[in-house]
Amino acid sequence: LKVSDVVGESISRIKEVDGKVHAFLSVNEEEAQNQAAALDEKLAGTDERGLLFGLPMGIKDNILTKGLTTTCASQILSNFEPIHNATVVENLDQADAVTIGKCNMDEFAMGSSNENSSFKVTRNPWDTDRVPGGSSGGSAAAVASGEVLFSLGSDTGGSIRQPASYCGVVGLKPTYGRVSRFGLVAFASSLEQIGPITRTVEDNAYVMQTIAGHDKMDSTSADVEIDDYLSALTGDITDLKIAVPKEYLGEGVDEGVRESVQEALRELERLGATWEEVSLPHSKYAVAAYYLLASSEASANLARFDGIRYGVRVENESSLLETYKKSRSEGFGDEVKRRIMLGTFALSSGYYDAYYKKAQQARTLIKQDFDDILADYDVIVGPTAPTVAFKVGEQIDDPLTMYANDILTIPMNLAGVPAISVPCGFSEGLPVGLQIIGKHFDESTVYRVAHAYE
Ligand code: GLN
Numbered sequence: 001l002k003v004s005d006v007v008g009e010s011i012s013r014i015k016e017v018d019g020k021v022h023a024f025l026s027v028n029e030e031e032a033q034n035q036a037a038a039l040d041e042k043l044a045g046t047d048e049r050g051l052l053f054g055l056p057m058g059i060k061d062n063i064l065t066k067g068l069t070t071t072c073a074s075q076i077l078s079n080f081e082p083i084h085n086a087t088v089v090e091n092l093d094q095a096d097a098v099t100i101g102k103c104n105m106d107e108f109a110m111g112s113s114n115e116n117s118s119f120k121v122t123r124n125p126w127d128t129d130r131v132p133g134g135s136s137g138g139s140a141a142a143v144a145s146g147e148v149l150f151s152l153g154s155d156t157g158g159s160i161r162q163p164a165s166y167c168g169v170v171g172l173k174p175t176y177g178r179v180s181r182f183g184l185v186a187f188a189s190s191l192e193q194i195g196p197i198t199r200t201v202e203d204n205a206y207v208m209q210t211i212a213g214h215d216k217m218d219s220t221s222a223d224v225e226i227d228d229y230l231s232a233l234t235g236d237i238t239d240l241k242i243a244v245p246k247e248y249l250g251e252g253v254d255e256g257v258r259e260s261v262q263e264a265l266r267e268l269e270r271l272g273a274t275w276e277e278v279s280l281p282h283s284k285y286a287v288a289a290y291y292l293l294a295s296s297e298a299s300a301n302l303a304r305f306d307g308i309r310y311g312v313r314v315e316n317e318s319s320l321l322e323t324y325k326k327s328r329s330e331g332f333g334d335e336v337k338r339r340i341m342l343g344t345f346a347l348s349s350g351y352y353d354a355y356y357k358k359a360q361q362a363r364t365l366i367k368q369d370f371d372d373i374l375a376d377y378d379v380i381v382g383p384t385a386p387t388v389a390f391k392v393g394e395q396i397d398d399p400l401t402m403y404a405n406d407i408l409t410i411p412m413n414l415a416g417v418p419a420i421s422v423p424c425g426f427s428e429g430l431p432v433g434l435q436i437i438g439k440h441f442d443e444s445t446v447y448r449v450a451h452a453y454e
Helices: 003-021 029-045 087-094 137-144 161-167 201-211 255-270 281-304 320-331 334-347 353-376 399-404 410-415 443-453
Strands: 024-027 056-060 098-103 150-155 170-173 193-198 241-245 274-278 379-383 419-427 430-437
Touching: 003 024, 003 029, 003 056, 003 098, 024 137, 029 098, 056 137, 087 098, 087 201, 098 137, 137 150, 137 161, 137 193, 150 161, 150 170, 150 201, 161 170, 161 419, 161 430, 170 201, 170 443, 193 201, 201 419, 201 443, 241 255, 241 353, 255 274, 255 379, 255 419, 255 430, 255 443, 281 334, 281 353, 281 399, 281 410, 334 353, 353 379, 353 410, 379 443, 419 443, 430 443
Parallel strands: 056 098, 056 150, 241 274, 241 379
Antiparallel strands: 024 098, 150 193, 170 193, 170 419, 379 430, 419 430
């Protein structure tokens, strides 16, 4: 088997289905084929191969790829070509994976359906009338439709796990600090992580092994030893203790989703684990705290897009200020503007105690809930999302309903703990995701449970 054939397969699959799925914003055909040819040559000359040798991958378009347009699905970056790679992209290059293209997303990773992309809406491969979830919807749809073997997404409040759930694939949000964010275009720096989206848990562990680790270019990346994730896939979960938060199976969770998760819990029991109901009482404040904090961070992070330093500039304005204003007004979409305004308001002088401080206090309580439960249990299990994939257009005019999609994924970003979504059956003919949440830096146990269950 030659790498050129594998890469050729991936590209022809994209040509066959992407006109319907719209998972890619750009396809790197020529460069991918050159890379494949180089790997084939290497294969002929030596036995030395990277861990992901010749595997076709998609990369979310908010992760920097040298010389390859990185748009964040925004008009303001529609012409932006990075001059360096993100650290994760460097790691994947070193492991001999092949970049096939850049995946669609909600603009600047703000959204839960991919409908906020300023270029096009990605469709769910299971039913193209439905959304793939977001914001890494392109990355999840690309894997689900067999266009690439794996992809990278980013998860600020659920953006890897929720689309993985909607598209019936496996998606991990690592512990905060486990994977370098150097070269990830920042939305909410204190919450987000890059992570792998794959078909199987084993594939996921392979990619994670490649991208995890300390990076001197990211001061928030942690200098904590990396486990051997593959050796965690023993299939043995006897005597493992699982906590099931009652808040995560209550009101607002669809009956079909609840049934699939309950069936998964029975399966985990058959495999030798035990579970008990617990409470995470402060999770009910998570969505409110998240939108305040994430928007505050976004308002500061997105200040750098002024039409001067990066991307698109509106020409011939009368003054510098007008150039800024016009470039930003034309370059950002409605949801991004909404967040910048909300964040700027929350951070303005006089409001700190009422909003930002309160939200940080709620965040501390939410994290404390997780620490308390995870001191007594190995993992926490529940659904990834309250519903299955919804129809394109169904929620786009109602931001608050849209925000509620992340009600079960946001608490983990606020707490910084690792969490995976694995497929656990179907409801209304659409995939349901099971979420498995672990202790800080204990991706191994998360993988062990997910793999045994899968
Ligand atoms: N849907 C959430 C938001 O819109 C989460 C996005 C994300 O994880 N990047 O902010």
